[in-house]
Amino acid sequence: MEPFVVQPTLQPTEDLPVLLPIAPWMLSFPEITAGFSSRLGGVSQAPFSTLNLGLHVNDNDLDVIHNRERVAAALGQSFTSFTYAEQVHGKDIAIVTLDEQGMGRESRATALQAKDGFITKEKGIVLCAQFADCVPLYFYDPVQRVVGLAHAGWKGTVLNISMATISLMTHTFGSQPSDIYAAIGPSIGACCYEVDATVATRVWLAFEEAQIPQEEQEAIITDKGNGKYMLNLQQLNRKLIEQAGILSSHIEVTQLCTSCRTDLFFSHRKEGGSTGRMIAWIGLR
Template identity: 70%
Template sequence: MEPFVKQVKEGQPVLFTIDTWLEQYKGLTAGFTSRQGGVSEAPYSTLNCGLHVMDKPEHVIRNRELLAEAIGQPFDAFTYGEQVHGNEVTVVSLIEKGKGRTSRESAIQAKDGFITQEKGIVLCAQFADCVPLFFYDPVQQVIGLSHAGWKGSVLNISMATITLMTHTFGSQPSDIRAAIGPSIGVCCYEVDETVASRVYAALHEISAAPDEQLSVIRGKENGKYMLNLQELNRKLLEQAGILSSHIEVTQLCTSCSSDDFFSHRKEGGSTGRMVAWIGLR
């Protein structure tokens, strides 16, 4: 069953929510925006939530406000970082609440992962093919969100996020729920030898068997490789101690589903950004 369920309501942005989590854990909000239901103009039409593309800032801010209104959270709760495709994860306190929601300059700088135990903070990260990783510890009431492109994946941002949850808030990996959100799929993600070598090195680090490696990356006759970033991150989550039964994995490909999602690769880099969010009410 697809964990990210499309929500279409008249007059609101189209969203994809992790319904199994929201049904089981009252007070949690978590999901992923689409490209539909905003005010931006082409090529960012219409729900672009990225301030770092060439969209009008006032349109982006309005789109972010529309997301807040749709999920019933105050706009000043939404907290953004300036992502750099690394594996640095930070703890977000009430001091950082609301950073980055109206400008890049005010965002939490040079971070790709965020965790918090504070209620009333909505963690946000931006995507247009990379893998959104959601984390929730229902025992210690800790949430996390990480941005895993191929670089963040091979740098094992999954482990970095879980380690910080453990050291800061006492989370046990076996208690943590994780979800892998909409991102470019193995059907569409062709990479070169440089990327492939880094992926193979990451798989070697976790002692992946040959058949496990084939489920992540396969060579092609043209000398390129097809990469399954979602499966790579699932294996990294399990290696970090997350139970397989606690991992939700989407089947949605941002490149295939261009009616619903922006895709940096498919659209040649001139496109908008979706937002992944998670928060404790």
């Protein structure tokens, strides 16, 4: 069953953004908020119509901030809690304290710089990462009450940002991987994600480093010929998360492809690079 479900009470109206919470987590873990935004229900104009949440895509900044405020209001969270980073397709993870709460929500200059993931144990902080095809990775340890969020494009994936996030949760807050739950959110799927030999080579190195068996590799990357391959980033991240010690029964994986569903999501690849951004969010209430 698809874990990311459109909230039935939220329709693309003037005031209500369409959001997709992680439904199984909302039932099991009412102490957190977590999910993914859509492209619907904001004020941005084309080609960012309408719920663009990225300040770095040459949209009108005031429209983006208004959209971000709408998301906060729809979630019943204070806008001052929403915390952003400047993402660089790396694997550096920030430990977010109350001192960093709200950074980047209205300005790129005030965002956490050069970070592609966060963890926090503080209540009231909402971690936000931006996406338009890359893979959002969510983490929650209900024992230690720690949340984490990571941005995994192909570069972050082969750098094993999932392992970096889980390791920081373990070393900083005492989380045990077997206690952690993970979710993999809407992103470009294997149906649409064609890569070249340069990317494929990096993926094969990641397979080797993670000791992923050959038969499982074949389900993740498929040779199309002429130096082109179809890559399943969602499943590659799932395997890396499992290799880090998270139980397979604790992992939720979306079936939603951002490239297939441009009616619902922005897609950098499908829309030729001129488009908006969704956010993944997670926080302790």
